[in-house]
Amino acid sequence: MSVTTPTLRPLFVTQVYEASLAATPGFEDFNASLAEAVRSLSVEDSAGRAWCRAHGYRGYTSYGSLNDLPQRMPEFGELKRHLDRHALAYARALKFDLARKPRLDNLWVNILKPGGAHSGHIHPHAFLSGTVYVEVPDGASALKLEDPRLPMMMARPGILPEAPVAERPFVYLAPQPGTVLMWESWLRHEVPPNAAKSERISISFNYA
Template identity: 55%
Template sequence: MPARSLFATRLYEARIDNQRLLAELARSIRIFATDDDAGKRWSREKRYAGYTSYASLNDLPRRDPAFEDLRKLLARHAAEFAGEVAFDLARKPKLDSIWVNLLKPGGHHAGHIHPHSIISGTLYVEAPKGSGAIRFEDPRLGQMMAAPVRREDAPDDLRPFVAVEPEPGLLLMWESWLRHEVLPGTAKADRLSISFNFA
């Protein structure tokens, strides 16, 4: 009998081709990065290479019509992803938090998870060539003990790490327990993205 896969980890990928929406979101991110003093202060204190509204603005869909349009779009994708991973939910996933990121060249994020949520994700709004990839870690990594190194041609579902290169309009969603990080990039311009959690 052939081997079968167990305990799969799914990564949802979609393309957002609405150029008007992406342009409006990019404009808003740059305005927030200029006007949000609390976010700028938090970013400096935490040594974030750029700006994030993670700890400052918690009302983006009420604050900005483009983010309300995005909320509706993300809700449809989250419902589809929840179905793909066979979540047995009493209601559709609900957007719990959403924040913007303006990452300067060379900036990165250390490995982390998103507690208290079920689906997390990122939409890349502007991603110049060479923007740092997002890298996902096999959640079993700490249990592998003496596992051999995988061959270079191993498929993604057998690798201990899988990196995805950001592109404008790329939407990624994953289960919130999946550890991930943003690798330093070589781009010369800022990378704009929007991250979110569903509960």
């Protein structure tokens, strides 16, 4: 009697999109202009600074104050054009049946000071979310992604040290300047404390 070789079927896979703007012509100048624009906002946006104080955000974010950055400053308008292309490529790779191209719903900047963090969360009311990284000093926080099955694992044993990334309950992605990361908006994620000695600058976004 012949014996068939058992196989494992990778079902319900979570696909995270990674690309880089670093190969774009003129990237260094563009990235520097983004950093300057972010810092300019942190000085001018008094409502944003008040929001950060009220919510204990160690640094600055425009999340709670500004919703028109692509129209407000040309650097963010150019960034939107890059992100639109990546969002469409990601949605097509996921085989989504799209009635229209993904639409940028909101975009906000983040300056995370040393020791600053962002606790675990998801992004309701969107279907694609992500971050582009502008300044990532040595020791800066990675992006921590959580296995969406984690709340339902019940009596599942721990995993061996040599387990592949796809089997780990948490995955840490360490970006570089220009890195674009996107994920489906239901995927829980967080930013651990920034261990760098200087600020970490990123720009986050949602597509609906």
